[in-house]
Amino acid sequence: xxxxxxxxxxxxxxxxxxxxxxxxxxxxxxxxxxxxxxxxxxxxxxxxxxxxxxxxxxxxxxxxxxxxxxxxxxxxxxxxxxxxxxxxxxxxxxxxxxxxxxxxxxxxxxxxxxxxxxxxxxxxxxxxxxxxxxxxxxxxxxxxxxxxxxxxxxxxxxxxxxxxxxxxxxxxxxxxxxxxxxxxxxxxxxxxxxxxxxxxxxxxxxxxxxxxxxxxxxxxxxxxxxxxxxxxxxxxxxxxxxxxxxxxxxxxxxxxxxxxxxxxxxxxxxxxxxxxxxxxxxxxxxxxxxxxxxxxxxxxxxxxxxxxxxxxxxxxxxxxxxxxxxxxxxxxxxxxxxxxxxxxxxxxxxxxxxxxxxxxxxxxxx
Numbered sequence: 001x002x003x004x005x006x007x008x009x010x011x012x013x014x015x016x017x018x019x020x021x022x023x024x025x026x027x028x029x030x031x032x033x034x035x036x037x038x039x040x041x042x043x044x045x046x047x048x049x050x051x052x053x054x055x056x057x058x059x060x061x062x063x064x065x066x067x068x069x070x071x072x073x074x075x076x077x078x079x080x081x082x083x084x085x086x087x088x089x090x091x092x093x094x095x096x097x098x099x100x101x102x103x104x105x106x107x108x109x110x111x112x113x114x115x116x117x118x119x120x121x122x123x124x125x126x127x128x129x130x131x132x133x134x135x136x137x138x139x140x141x142x143x144x145x146x147x148x149x150x151x152x153x154x155x156x157x158x159x160x161x162x163x164x165x166x167x168x169x170x171x172x173x174x175x176x177x178x179x180x181x182x183x184x185x186x187x188x189x190x191x192x193x194x195x196x197x198x199x200x201x202x203x204x205x206x207x208x209x210x211x212x213x214x215x216x217x218x219x220x221x222x223x224x225x226x227x228x229x230x231x232x233x234x235x236x237x238x239x240x241x242x243x244x245x246x247x248x249x250x251x252x253x254x255x256x257x258x259x260x261x262x263x264x265x266x267x268x269x270x271x272x273x274x275x276x277x278x279x280x281x282x283x284x285x286x287x288x289x290x291x292x293x294x295x296x297x298x299x300x301x302x303x304x305x306x307x308x309x310x311x312x313x314x315x316x317x318x319x320x321x322x323x324x325x326x327x328x329x330x331x332x333x334x335x336x337x338x339x340x341x342x343x344x345x346x347x348x349x350x351x352x353x354x355x356x357x358x359x360x361x362x363x364x365x366x
Contacts, residue, residue: 002075004050006066009040010280015067016040017162018060027055035073038066039163043280051075063162113140124149127160164245171306178307182343184351185300188335188358190318192365199335200238200292203315204262206358207290208234208255210313213357214350218287220308221345228310228345237286237309238266240273241296247273248306250286294318299336311341311351313358335362 009016016038023029023036032048039045057074060066111128113121117140121128128140131148135141161169193202211218211234220229236254240247249269254262272278289312291303299316306312316336322329337359341351 001056002051002053002077003071004035004073004075005069006038006072007047008068009038009045013040013068015065016045017166018062018064018066019044020062021058023049023055023058025055025058029053029055040280043278043283044276047072049073053077063160111140112138117142117145121145164242164247168245172304175304175306179305180343181302181305181340182348182351183302183338183340184348184355185336185338186355186359187321188337188362189323189332190335190362191332192363193333194366198263199295199315199318200266200290201259201262202362203290203292203313204236204238204251204254205259206361207236207288207313209361210354210358211255211288214354216350217311217341217346217354219310219345220287221310221342222308224344229308231287233287235285235287237289237312238269239289239291239293239312240270242273244276247278247283248286248289249273249278249282250284288312291315294336300338303338303340305340305342307342309342310345311339311354313355314338314340337362 006016019037019039021036022034029035029049030052031050034046035049036047037044038047053075055073056076059071059073066072111131112133112135113128118128120126120142121131121140124145126145126148128145131140131144133140134144190197215230216228218231218234220231221227222229233253234255236251237248238251240249249272251262251265251269257265269278269282272282286309288309289306291312291314293301294315294317297317299319301314301316303312303314314337316338318333318335320331321334323332324330337355339351339355339358
């Protein structure tokens with residue numbers, strides 16, 4: 001018996017979630033044939049077969065979290081497959097948000113339940129580990145699952161954290177434990193903007209201008225012993241909200257790209273995030289982040305700085321407000337801004353100078 005273990009997926013990842021198996025026990029496979037799809041922090045990765053042979057055992061079911069180096073597949077060394085033939089079918093993998101709840105509770109170790117009962121639990125989204133069994137010898141029955149499903153529908157559905165939401169929760173917990181956040185807010189008068197101005201592109205340009213005026217916010221804080229690392233290149237994280245969770249792809253070298261190039265880069269990032277094809281390396285290495293949360297609502301926010309970054313600039317909902325000009329009330333379009341920074345690495349004066357530079361650029365007509 002030969003055991004194939006979950007390989008190192010790079011980028012310091014420690015675990016992955018099984019999304020779908022492409023093979024079953026008894027199937028013959030050939031080297032490099034897709035074995036299983038797993039989801040890392042924010043990407044779905046297809047693991048190929050390392051060798052040809054017959055599958056003797058699969059470790060884990062869809063929804064299980066597997067640690068790097070843990071057993072994944074056993075090969076039957078006594079029965080080698082025909083290297084030119086693949087026996088069985090390779091099903092299509094559906095990994096959309098709508099499909100994921102049905103894959104969460106495929107098998108629960110230590111729970112006694114017939115395959116039909118397990119299938120019912122998957123279909124109705126019930127975690128068998130939380131069901132009180134009423135059958136012989138503690139076996140979970142169909143009636144038990146139906147009762148649990150009815151209770152869930154009345155009390156609210158239990159949804160384990162998986163994939164993107166799990167990664168987001170881990171990052172937020174890390175940020176809460178490590179960062180000393182402080183937030184300053186202000187408002188930019190954007191009445192001079194031409195019609196149909198792309199707010200996100202203007203925000204990107206404003207961050208670039210502000211980073212050049214106050215470089216201390218385009219930095220990483222590496223701890224009290226190592227200090228901070230100031231970056232000459234601006235790798236701008238762009239926060240993107242999806243139903244599956246928050247993605248922050250990185251717009252590389254934002255300070256040396258023209259508007260057309262930045263627009264193409266943004267559109268490509270949006271398409272990759274929507275299709276869940278964004279490479280892992282494009283989700284790492286941001287030196288500062290921008291969040292245009294105002295497109296959904298809200299004016300100001302105490303945002304979360306994800307270490308090792310030192311700052312995030314957020315833009316609230318564009319609205320009209322009454323201001324005094326030459327002693328007279330006038331109505332102007334306003335863009336609320338919130339700058340959250342890690343006070344271990346950034347001083348208040350540095351943060352306010354950064355915000356002032358960003359506002360000055362945003363208030364330009366073009």
